[in-house]
Amino acid sequence: MSRFMSAWSRAAPWAAKNADGAIALTLAIVVGVLGLIPEEIFGKEGAEVQQQLVSAATLLILALVATALLRDRLRQAPVERTITSGALAGLPERLDRLDQIDTLVAGTRKALDALQLVRVLGSRQEIAQAHAEARKDTTRWSFKGGTGTYLRAVILPECVAASRRVKRHLTVRVEVIDPTNAEVCETYAHYRRSLSDAPDGTGERWTTDRARKESYATILAAFWHRQRYGLLDIGVALSATMTTFRWDLSATRLIMTVEDPNRAMTALSGTFYYENCDTELRLSFEQARRVPLEMYKKVPLSDEPTVEEVQELFEHIGVPLPRSYNEHDVVDIARKALRAVNPYAP
Structure with missing residues (x-):
């Protein structure tokens, strides 16, 4: 029991952040199980109910997946706007600064090498x-x-x-x-x-x-x-x-x-x-x-x-x-x- 509780405590925060994905995963498992059960077990009327449940669950799963995709796209939109506007606009200036830093580092290295080559015998x-x-x-x-x-x-x-x-x-x-x-x-x-x-x-x-x-x-x-x-x-x-x-x-x-x-x-x-x-x-x-x-x-x-x-x-x-x-x-x-x-x- 304690192992189950510890596992649940680790899984609960993830499920809360990804509720739509967790529900879709659960429904997919249920639909998979229902699809594996032979129709003879439910009878004729039960088989029809089984098919309706599978179809409805499948549509629900698709809806949840679509919702998750839309949500991720909405989250990524501000980041993309930042990259395409601010970051890319300032990229040339940053590259110039990197060139200046490279030049400074090369000059410093050359000066240090020159000092190292003057030595006492x-x-x-x-x-x-x-x-x-x-x-x-x-x-x-x-x-x-x-x-x-x-x-x-x-x-x-x-x-x-x-x-x-x-x-x-x-x-x-x-x-x-x-x-x-x-x-x-x-x-x-x-x-x-x-x-x-x-x-x-x-x-x-x-x-x-x-x-x-x-x-x-x-x-x-x-x-x-x-x-x-x-x-x-x-x-x-x-x-x-x-x-x-x-x-x-x-x-x-x-x-x-x-x-x-x-x-x-x-x-x-x-x-x-x-x-x-x-x-x-x-x-x-x-x-x-x-x-x-x-x-x-x-x-x-x-x-x-x-x-x-x-x-x-x-x-x-x-x-x-x-x-x-x-x-x-x-x-x-x-x-x-x-x-x-x-x-x-x-």
């Missing part, structure tokens, strides 16, 4: 890996820094070798401190000594003379590589001011390093930071004193440049060596140019 291994990825298949390289030791030791030789293997054009732009400017050389050496007075990764301490020789060596290396690879377009500019950063920018990546060998920052091409640093390097290079690399044919250098060749080169391009330099100093510059020690080697 926290070890020598990460920095070395970033440099290797930057050198891979690159067609251009821009450098701005102190004297270009790592450029001579790793970047320039490997980029030229990779380009030579596939006969690919390579564009290189280098900006280092002016070796003929004693003041900037002293400023740079003093800055490096203030960070650490111990020998660096090359095994040497920083002095004004070393800063001058390192910069001379970068100029000599540029001429030497230019004479040996015809598809190398290299330019060198000399700056009267020093920077505490070193920029290395390839076709795919920017790497900005400092004196700490375990800290650097990198950004991929196409990001806001990469594009602005590219512009900065271009403008800085244009404002610095240019070395006439176009004169590379006039002073040929041997595979192992002699003292006379090196001296003649610097005299010819208007970047003369100090008069105090002897043969040993010139040999030291040639060694640094072609056999530079990687200062970040483990």
